[in-house]
Amino acid sequence: MPDIAALSAALAGIEQSDDAALLRQKSRDFYWYSPVLKAQLDGKRADLWVRPANEAEVLRVLVAARSAGVPVTVRGGATGNYGQCVPLNGGIVLDTTAMTAPIGITDGVLEAEAGARMIDLDLWARDRGWELRLWPSTKRTATIAGFVAGGGAGVGGIAHGTMRERGNLNGVRVATLQDPPALLDLDGDAAAPVNRTYGTTGVITRVRIPLVPAQAWRDMAVTFADFSDAARFALALAFADGIQKKMAGVFDARLPPFFRGLADAVPEGNALVLAMIAPSGLVAFRDLVREHGGTIVADQDTVAAERDPDATPFYEYCWNHTTLQVLKRDRGVTYLQCRFPFEDTLRAVEAVRAKFHDEVWMHTECVRFGGRTTMTALPVIRWTDEARLNAIMAGFEAEGIGIANPHVFTIEGGSGYRRVPGDQLGFKRRVDPLGLFNPGKMASFDAPETDAA
């Protein structure tokens, strides 16, 4: 049992608290989307919350933690869904949200402090003629380092892939638990060991990401009598290189009634497509809608909606906000994350829709991986029990659909590949020899006998 009082004293001058209610709050994320994780993670709690104001304070925290042998779990906006920032073994939760400065834009690359919220960075960049390539549906609360360390997919994926696509992360500065703790600057490929490792490979203090030149975006809502027509339209849009877009999500007719502010525009029983389109593409977009028999039922300026506290940009119905919109009114559901094959994508979608029609409310998002276009799905699932959930996942996999299981808290378990890349494990061993960064999350480090690297 660590001596928290001594640790606290050693960190005097750094914002901190050991208040029980605060520690409970600061030890959670959105893992409760998963009844499986809820059972496993409820009650997990840090012993001390610290919120360093700068890199020097981060290093002080790490020196003290190393000296005391206390785990350090990094926390950003805590918008993750797999317990990424839930400390399994107590210790310190290191909150990055006091380090929020955008530092600058050089040659289209934004450098920012770890805890900057993505909405703030995007609006700051936009004032300077640039915009983010990618953001999560939780853009209003997610931090940039949290997106790198625990997310990485979302809006913009239809054009730019994920944060793991080479070139979408230019570099990071990371604080280590070496002897002594140090700051490392990692560029390009060298930054891969901190990409989606849930803070197990260091405390990211700065992030460098490439931007794209800013332009206006138009939120478009299109309805279809059938889901299959909606999906065919969305995938055709994804392949339409002449139409610049940032998003195309497809929703089973049972989902739009949960979309407050948009539900009234969608006729009952209709499937819905939500898209973000550059204004220059609207002529072609309307041609494509007409060709596929869709009806445009709502549209708005995305950025204006984003800046208006009373409005909802359509991306807040998309990606994992879809599940949240339902959970707000019905706690009897959960969700899945899956990736459809590149070939015969729609056949695979229809196969699992038919197989699990009553309990799977399909929701797909068009996305690129490795330069190729397909759909991912974050369907809403009527919860029965874990055995049934596993049966549904097996049913998806039987159709050639990859599952990135959101009901496990290890990096490996949640990965489509069931492992971490070798360079991440090697890097972890180098920068965290004592295994104090978010212990229990990188399974192949915690159980070296299963190391496949």
Next chain:
Amino acid sequence: MPDIAALSAALAGIEQSDDAALLRQKSRDFYWYSPVLKAQLDGKRADLWVRPANEAEVLRVLVAARSAGVPVTVRGGATGNYGQCVPLNGGIVLDTTAMTAPIGITDGVLEAEAGARMIDLDLWARDRGWELRLWPSTKRTATIAGFVAGGGAGVGGIAHGTMRERGNLNGVRVATLQDPPALLDLDGDAAAPVNRTYGTTGVITRVRIPLVPAQAWRDMAVTFADFSDAARFALALAFADGIQKKMAGVFDARLPPFFRGLADAVPEGNALVLAMIAPSGLVAFRDLVREHGGTIVADQDTVAAERDPDATPFYEYCWNHTTLQVLKRDRGVTYLQCRFPFEDTLRAVEAVRAKFHDEVWMHTECVRFGGRTTMTALPVIRWTDEARLNAIMAGFEAEGIGIANPHVFTIEGGSGYRRVPGDQLGFKRRVDPLGLFNPGKMASFDAPETDAA
């Protein structure tokens, strides 16, 4: 035989000439890349050259031509390679190069007069924060309407596809040979009937094309010991969504010695990749170069090179300028245009490289079609005779490689599909019932019995 003197008199006040030397010059394009076309088209000549200053003058020309039953062949920058603007049956050559005004940019869509040069439009747009998506290697002389009517592929294709990709042409205004001649405004899909029809379906007077927000570009030259490594690198770059790029061309080691201004940088016997990369992507680009064993031997600011009359932007070694660079010093070559399959792209490249090693100097360009990435090739071919050229083309096709034959002057013959879309033929019948627009170029109109529409 038309009464040219009467026609000329009817067009008094419009810039015109019947000077023989001028008519010879204004009846040609770059068809002489092809010895086959050279034999067929040399000596073809218009009877009257007219250069209308505005749409009203265009309509006056068309009224007079219709009345006299005289053919009208539209000419822009005359940078085409298939005799697109060579009048087969005399008549009027209608030169658009006096109509050059950029009209405006609305919601990212540029409207311009037909004869505006692409370089001028791009620099004009860039001053306003936008840039062209696509341009030919002849950007300095090609006109926007000529690119729509007779080109449509080139730099930018690695990101945006071709001008035939839905969304890359927002609309046109076109003058017809109906009774009476009229101006039609066509938006989106409705503009497809004038897309790459060589002026057989009307005189484009205005073009509306979508732009993208401007950014800086970096010309990068990378050498490799082997062509196959260069090709593998270029295709990996094409699939790297995290790296924004506008071009990636691959050149057999026999080609760079013809690239004045760049040849000295390329070690003898080395294959070359030329790319245009956004500055934000350079970190990842260098990682990719290193991974593939390449060496960066030259780089420059693309736009600065474009504005410097003594410099050569790298795109002027690419696309069909590659062939031109060789022809400047060796008239014993010609070229091909082909598209490699989406799957096993590099295998097909290597197969024809091996099969025709001595007489085919391979040159590929990465490009997207229908949302998928592959390579096209514009290899330089050592000329023997037409029979050997046909044998080479057959050898390419036997490997699953599509040929867009640049040695024929009809739309259908030069298309990968060997036909025009039905809507183009129907539109032609409507707007040119007398068949006076560039007769002989749309074979399925001129020989209706072969109409497959």
